[in-house]
Amino acid sequence: MAPKLPPQQPLQTPAEQGNDGAATAGHVNEGYHHGPSGLMRWLLTTNHKEIGTLYLIFSLSMFFIGGIFALVVRAELFQPGLQLVQPEFFNQMTTMHGLIMVFGAVMPGFVGLANWMIPLQVGAPDMALPRLNNFSFWLLPVAFTLLLSTLLMPGGGPNFGWTFYAPLSTTYAPPSTTFFILSLHIAGISSILGAINIIATILNMRAPGMRMMDMPLFVWTWLITAFLLIAVMPVLAGVITMMLMDINFGTSFFNAAGGGDPVMFQHIFWFFGHPEVYIMILPAFGIVSAIIPTFARKRLFGYASMVYATSSIAILSFLVWAHHMFAVGLPLVAELFFMYTTMLIAVPTGVKVFNWIATLFQGSISFETPMLFALAFVVLFTIGGFSGLMLAIAPADFQYHDTYFVVAHFHYVLVPGAVFAIMAAVYYWLPKWTGHYPNERLGRWHFWTSVIGVNLTFFPMHFSGLAGMPRRIPDYALQFADFNMASSIGALLFGTSQLLFVLMIIKCVRGGEKAPAKAWEGAEDLEWTVPSPAPLHTFDTPPQFHHREG
Amino acid sequence: MTGVQRTVTRTVVVLLAMFVFAFALVPLYDVFCRITGINGKVENTAQAMVRDSIDESRVITVQFVTRAGAGLPWKLEVLNRQVRVHPGAATEVHFAFTNHGSTAGWGRAVPSVSPSEASLYMRKITCFCFQEQRLAAGERLEAPLVFQLTRDLPDDIKTVTLVYTLYPVDDKPLATKATSVVPGGET
Ligand code: HEM
Ligand SMILES: [Cu+2]
Numbered sequence: 001m002a003p004k005l006p007p008q009q010p011l012q013t014p015a016e017q018g019n020d021g022a023a024t025a026g027h028v029n030e031g032y033h034h035g036p037s038g039l040m041r042w043l044l045t046t047n048h049k050e051i052g053t054l055y056l057i058f059s060l061s062m063f064f065i066g067g068i069f070a071l072v073v074r075a076e077l078f079q080p081g082l083q084l085v086q087p088e089f090f091n092q093m094t095t096m097h098g099l100i101m102v103f104g105a106v107m108p109g110f111v112g113l114a115n116w117m118i119p120l121q122v123g124a125p126d127m128a129l130p131r132l133n134n135f136s137f138w139l140l141p142v143a144f145t146l147l148l149s150t151l152l153m154p155g156g157g158p159n160f161g162w163t164f165y166a167p168l169s170t171t172y173a174p175p176s177t178t179f180f181i182l183s184l185h186i187a188g189i190s191s192i193l194g195a196i197n198i199i200a201t202i203l204n205m206r207a208p209g210m211r212m213m214d215m216p217l218f219v220w221t222w223l224i225t226a227f228l229l230i231a232v233m234p235v236l237a238g239v240i241t242m243m244l245m246d247i248n249f250g251t252s253f254f255n256a257a258g259g260g261d262p263v264m265f266q267h268i269f270w271f272f273g274h275p276e277v278y279i280m281i282l283p284a285f286g287i288v289s290a291i292i293p294t295f296a297r298k299r300l301f302g303y304a305s306m307v308y309a310t311s312s313i314a315i316l317s318f319l320v321w322a323h324h325m326f327a328v329g330l331p332l333v334a335e336l337f338f339m340y341t342t343m344l345i346a347v348p349t350g351v352k353v354f355n356w357i358a359t360l361f362q363g364s365i366s367f368e369t370p371m372l373f374a375l376a377f378v379v380l381f382t383i384g385g386f387s388g389l390m391l392a393i394a395p396a397d398f399q400y401h402d403t404y405f406v407v408a409h410f411h412y413v414l415v416p417g418a419v420f421a422i423m424a425a426v427y428y429w430l431p432k433w434t435g436h437y438p439n440e441r442l443g444r445w446h447f448w449t450s451v452i453g454v455n456l457t458f459f460p461m462h463f464s465g466l467a468g469m470p471r472r473i474p475d476y477a478l479q480f481a482d483f484n485m486a487s488s489i490g491a492l493l494f495g496t497s498q499l500l501f502v503l504m505i506i507k508c509v510r511g512g513e514k515a516p517a518k519a520w521e522g523a524e525d526l527e528w529t530v531p532s533p534a535p536l537h538t539f540d541t542p543p544q545f546h547h548r549e550g
Numbered sequence: 551m552t553g554v555q556r557t558v559t560r561t562v563v564v565l566l567a568m569f570v571f572a573f574a575l576v577p578l579y580d581v582f583c584r585i586t587g588i589n590g591k592v593e594n595t596a597q598a599m600v601r602d603s604i605d606e607s608r609v610i611t612v613q614f615v616t617r618a619g620a621g622l623p624w625k626l627e628v629l630n631r632q633v634r635v636h637p638g639a640a641t642e643v644h645f646a647f648t649n650h651g652s653t654a655g656w657g658r659a660v661p662s663v664s665p666s667e668a669s670l671y672m673r674k675i676t677c678f679c680f681q682e683q684r685l686a687a688g689e690r691l692e693a694p695l696v697f698q699l700t701r702d703l704p705d706d707i708k709t710v711t712l713v714y715t716l717y718p719v720d721d722k723p724l725a726t727k728a729t730s731v732v733p734g735g736e737t
Contacts, residue, residue, distance in 0.1 A: 128554045171620075196561050204553035234565050238572025253576060256660050257619060257717030264579050268572065331586075331666055 043138070046130035047536060048115045051137050053433075055112025056426070058140055060502070062104030063419075065148070067495050069097040074457075074491040076474055077484045090474035091159035092151060098162025102280065103187045104144050106414065109422045110283040111136075111194045114222050117429060118198060120527035120534065121216045123207025123543045128200035136193035143186035150176035150183075161472060163273065166254035166265040170246045177247060181240045188233045195229035198222055207526065209545035213304065216525045220307050221286030224314045228275045228282070231318075235272040239265065263328055270321035278317045281381075281413060282310060284421030285352055288374045290525065291428050292356050295371035296363025297522040302355040309348035309355075316345045326397040335394040342392035346385065353382055368520070369443030373424035376416055376451050384412030387462065402472075405465025411458045415494075416451070423450075423501065430508050431515030435533035439512060442504040449497035456490025586670075595680060597673045604638040605701050611709045612699070614643065616659075622718040623651035624685065626659060637671075640698045645678060645714070647693065649685035656719035658682045661712060668710045671703040682719050 036044055045051060072093045076084045085093070115133065119126055127133045150157035155174035158164065169177060202223045206215070215223075242253040242265075252258025254265045285306075293300040300306065322330060322338040330338075356378050365371070387409040391397050400406060430438045460483040465471075469480045476484065518528040526545070530538045612633050616626040629644040649655065659679045663669040674680075678693035685691060699710065 129558070192565060196558055196565075199561055200554045200557045203557050230561050230564050231568055234569035235572040235575075238569055238575075242573075242576075256715065257658065257719070259660075261579070264576065267579065268575055271575070329664065329666065 044134065046126070046134050048119050048127045048130065048133065049433075049534065049536060051127075051133050052112045052114075052116030054137050055108050055115055055140075058137075059105050059109035059112055059422075060505075062100050062108070062144065064498070066097050066100035066105055067498065069093045069100065071491060071495050073097060074488040077476070078488040079485070080476055080478055080481050082475055085474070087474045088156060088159060091161075091472070092157045094472055095158045095161055095164075096147075096151065099147065099158070099184075100144070101414075102162060102276075103184070104140070104147075106280045106418050106422070107191060108140055110222075110225070110280070110418075111191070111198075113218075113283065113287070113422065113425050113429075114194075114198055116433065117425075117527060118201055118219055118222060119205070120432075120530065120538060121219050121525050122202060122205060122210060123526050123539050123545060124201060124205035125537065125539045125542075127197050128205055129197045132193055133197050136190045136197065139186050139190035139193075143183045143190065146179055146186070147183040150174075150179050153179070163269060164243070165269070166243060166246070166262050170243050170254055173247065178244065181244045184240055185237060188237050191229055192233045195226035195233070198226040199230070202226075207539070207542045207545040209547060211547065213307070214545065214547055216286070217289035217300065217303070217306055217310075218283065218286035221282040221289075221310050224310050225279050225282045228279050228314055228317070232272045232275040232279075235268065236276075239268045239272065242268075263325075266325050266328060267321070270324045271318070273324065274321045275314075275317045277410070277413070278313060280418045282314070284377065284381075284418050285310060287421045287425045287428070288356060288377050289352075291370050291374040291424055292359050292378075294428075294520050294522040294524075295368060295374075296360050296365050298359055298363040300355065301358035301361075302351070305351055306355055309351040312348045313345060316341060316348070320345060323392055323394075323397070326394045327401040339392055339394040343389065346389055346392075349385055353378060353385075368427075369438060369440060369447055370424045370428035372444070372447045373420045373427060376447070377420045377424065380412055380416030380420070380451075380454070384409055384414075384417055387412060399468075400465065402470055403465040404461040404469045404471055407471050408458050408461035408465055411461070415458065416454050420450075426501075426505070428520070429527075430505070431519035432527055432530075432532050432534055434509050434512075435515055436508050436512035437515050437519070438504050438508045442500055442507065446497060446500040446504060449500065450494060453490050453492075453494030453497055457487050457494055458490070460484075460486045460490075596675060596677070599640055599675050599698055600638075600673065600700055602638040602701050604636050606636055608637055608703075608705075609634050610637060610699055610703065610707070612641070612697075613709065613711045614645075615711060615713045616645070617713065617715045619715050619717040622655065622657050622716055624649050624655075624657050624716055626714060626716050628714075635699060637699045637701045637703050640675060640696055642694055642696045645693050645695060646690060647678075647683055647685055647716075648690045649687060652687050654684065654686045654689075656682050656684050658717050658719050659714040660717060661714055664711050664713070665707060667704065668699075668707050671700045671707075672710065672712075673698045673700060679714065 042050065042054065045054075070093075072085065073090065076082070076090055115127065118124075147157075153174075153176040155176060157174070157176055158169070158180045160168040160173060164180075202215070202219055212220075242251070245251040246253050246255060246260075252260040254260050254262050256262060289300055289306060320338055320342045322334060323342040326335060326338070367375075387405065391400055391406065391409055427438050427443055430436070464476075464480045464483040464487075467480065469476055469483075515532040517531050519532055520528075526543065527534070529543065612635055614628040614631055616628055618625060625648045627646045627648070629646065633641055633643060635641045645659075647657070647659075661677070661679050663672055674695065674697050676694055676696040678695065683691060683693070697712075
C-alpha cells in the first residue's frame with residue numbers, strides 16, 4: 001500500500017510557492033484575536049475549530065429536541081386510537097420534528113464537520129472568512145429559538161408538515177406562520193453564508209501543491225454540496241417570501257381564487273427540496289469515503305469516479321423534483337420524464353456503493369466504531385436507495401405516495417444514512433479533536449443499540465406503508481397495530497441509546513487513551529499530520545503537499 | 551482583488567440570480583403551462599370560434615363539475631351535467647349562480663380542465679368565468695358557457711371534464727365593478 005503522503009513537518013516548509021493558496025493563507029492569519037475569555041470567547045470566536053465545535057454542539061442539542069418530538073409522535077402511535085395528544089398537537093410535532101432534524105440537526109452537523117475538517121484537510125490555517133463564519137453560526141440559535149417559540153404562540157406552531165405545502169401553510173395556517181417563515185429565512189442565510197465560506201476556502205486556500213483532484217473526498221463532496229446550497233437556498237427563500245406575501249400582503253401566488261396555483265408551490269418547493277436531500281447526503285458520502293479506506297487499509301477504489309459520480313448526482317438532482325409530485329396529476333410526458341431521470345440518479349449512486357465495496361475487497365479490515373458506522377451506512381443507505389427506486393416508478397408511486405412507505409424510504413437514507421455518517425465522523429475525528437480515543441466499548445454498545453433501534457423503527461414502516469397506512473396521522477386502522485408497536489419500541493431504543501453517544505463524547509473530552517497525531521493506522525489525509533489534539537492554530541505556514549503517485 | 555474576494559463576488563452573483571429566478575419561475579410556470587397545455591389551465595379570455603367543419607365521426611363526452619370554495623355561501627349549478635359533442639361544433643351550456651347568504655358579494659368561478667392535455671383544444675367563446683360576478687343576497691343568476699373542442703383534439707381523449715370552483719373575491723367594493731389586478735397570477 002503506497003502511502004498517500006510522505007511524512008510531513010508542517011511547520012518547517014517554506015511558504016512562498018507563488019501559489020494563490022499560499023498567498024491567501026498568510027493573509028487570513030491576521031484575523032485572530034485572543035482577547036476575551038469565558039462566554040465572550042465563544043461568542044466572538046473566529047477560529048474554525050471553535051466554531052466547528054459550536055456547530056456540532058448545536059446540532060447535537062437539536063438532534064435531541066427533534067428526537068423528543070419524534071418520541072411524542074411514536075408514543076401516540078404506539079397503539080391505535082387517540083391517547084396522549086390532540087391531533088392538532090400531533091401535527092405540530094411531526095412538522096417540528098422534520099424541520100428541526102433537517103435544518104437544525106443534519107445540516108448544521110455537516111457544517112460543523114466542514115468547519116473543523118476542511119481547513120485541516122486542505123492545509124489551510126482557517127476558513128477564508130473567519131468573521132462571517134462566526135456570524136453564520138450565531139444566526140442558528142436565533143433561528144431555532146424563534147422556531148421553537150412558535151409552539152407557545154396562540155394557535156400553536158407550524159402544523160403543515162416539513163414540506164409546508166400551500167394552501168395549508170398559507171390560507172389555513174396558524175398565525176405563528178410568519179415567525180416560522182422568518183426563522184427559516186435566518187437559518188437559510190446561515191447556510192448560504194456557510195456555503196460561501198466553504199467554497200472560498202476550498203478554492204483559494206489549499207496547501208501549495210494540492211490540486212483539485214488531490215483533495216480528500218470529504219472536501220470534494222462539501223464543495224459540491226456548497227454549490228447546491230448556493231443554487232437552491234435562494235429558491236427556498238423565494239418560496240417562503242411568496243408565502244409571506246400571500247399571508248400578509250394579499251397576493252395570490254398560491255391561491256387559486258386570485259389566479260395563483262397551489263401546484264406551483266410544490267414545483268418550486270421541490271426544485272429546492274430534492275437538491276436539499278442531496279445536500280444532506282453528499283457530505284456523508286465524503287465521510288464514508290474517508291473512513292472505509294482507513295480501516296480497510298487500502299486506497300479508495302475509483303477516486304476520480306467518486307468525484308464524477310458526486311458531480312453528476314448534483315446536476316441530476318435539479319431534474320428530478322417532480323418525483324415527489326407524481327400524484328398531483330402531471331401529464332404523461334412529465335411522469336415519464338421524471339421517472340426516468342430519477343432512475344438515472346441511481347446509476348452514479350450505484351457507482352459509489354460499488355466503489356466502497358471494491359475498497360473493502362481484499363482489504364485488511366478492522367472494525368473500530370467509526371468503521372462499524374460506516375459499514376452500516378453502506379448497507380442501510382442502500383436499502384433506502386432501493387425503496388427510492390420503487391418510489392421512482394410513477395405508477396407504483398400512485399399507491400405508495402403519502403404512505404408510511406415513503407416515511408420508511410427517507411428515514412433509511414437520512415438516519416442510518418446522513419445521521420450515521422455524522423456519528424461515524426465524530427468517532428473518526430474525536431481523537432484529532434480531543435487527543436483521546438473514544439471509548440471503544442461504549443462505542444460498540446452505542447452502535448449496536450442504534451442499528452437495532454433504527455431497523456426496528458423503520459423496517460416495519462415499509463410493511464405498514466405498502467398495506468396502505470397514510471403518513472402524518474395520529475390514529476390508524478387496527479390492522480397496523482403490530483407494525484406500529486414495533487416501530488415505537490424501536491424508536492424508544494434508538495432515542496435512549498443516543499445517551500450513550502453523549503456519554504461517550506463527554507468521556508472522550510475528559511480523558512481516555514491518548515491518541516498520536518496519526519490516530520488511525522490507515523489514515524492518510526493531511527489532518528493526521530498535525531498533533532492530537534489539534535492545536536488551536538494549525539498550518540500557520542502552509543504545508544507542502546506532495547501529490548501521490550497512482 | 552484577492553482570490554477569496556473573487557470567489558465571494560461570483561457566488562453572491564449566483565445567489566442573487568437564483569433568488570430572482572425563483573420569482574421568475576412564477577410567470578415562467580404560467581407561460582410554460584399555457585404553451586404546453588399541461589396543468590389544465592385554460593385561456594381565460596374569450597376566444598374566437600375556429601370555423602371548422604364538424605367531425606361527425608367522433609363523439610366526445612364533456613362533463614361539468616362545480617364546487618363551492620370555502621368562505622362563500624354561494625352555489626354554482628350546471629343545468630346539464632354532461633353533454634356529448636362532436637369536435638368542431640360549438641355548444642352552449644347553462645350555469646346558475648345562487649347567493650344563499652344574507653349579504654351581497656363578489657365571487658369568481660375558476661376553471662380547470664382534465665385531462666390537462668385537452669385544455670389546448672378547449673376554446674371558450676363565452677364564459678361566465680371571464681369576469682367576477684356580483685350577486686345580491688338571495689339572487690339567482692343564469693350564465694352561459696359557449697365552448698368548442700377543436701378538431702385536432704387527440705384521438706385518445708374521449709372524455710373531457712371541466713371543473714369550476716367558486717371563490718370569494720373579498721377585496722372588491724360592492725358597488726362598482728373594477729377589474730382587479732392580481733399579482734402573482736394571471737388575470
Ligand atoms: C436512489 C436514490 C433515490 C431515489 C430513486 C429516491 C426517490 C424518491 C421518491 C420517488 C420519493 C417520493 C415519494 C413520494 O412522496 O411518493 C422520495 C421521497 C423522499 N426522499 Fe428519496 N430517493 C432517493 C434518495 C434519497 C436520498 C439520498 C435522500 C436524502 C438523504 C432522500 C430523501 C427523501 C425524502 C426526505 C423524501 C420525502 C419527502 C417528503 O415527502 O416528506 N431520498 N424519494
Ligand atoms: Cu427527491
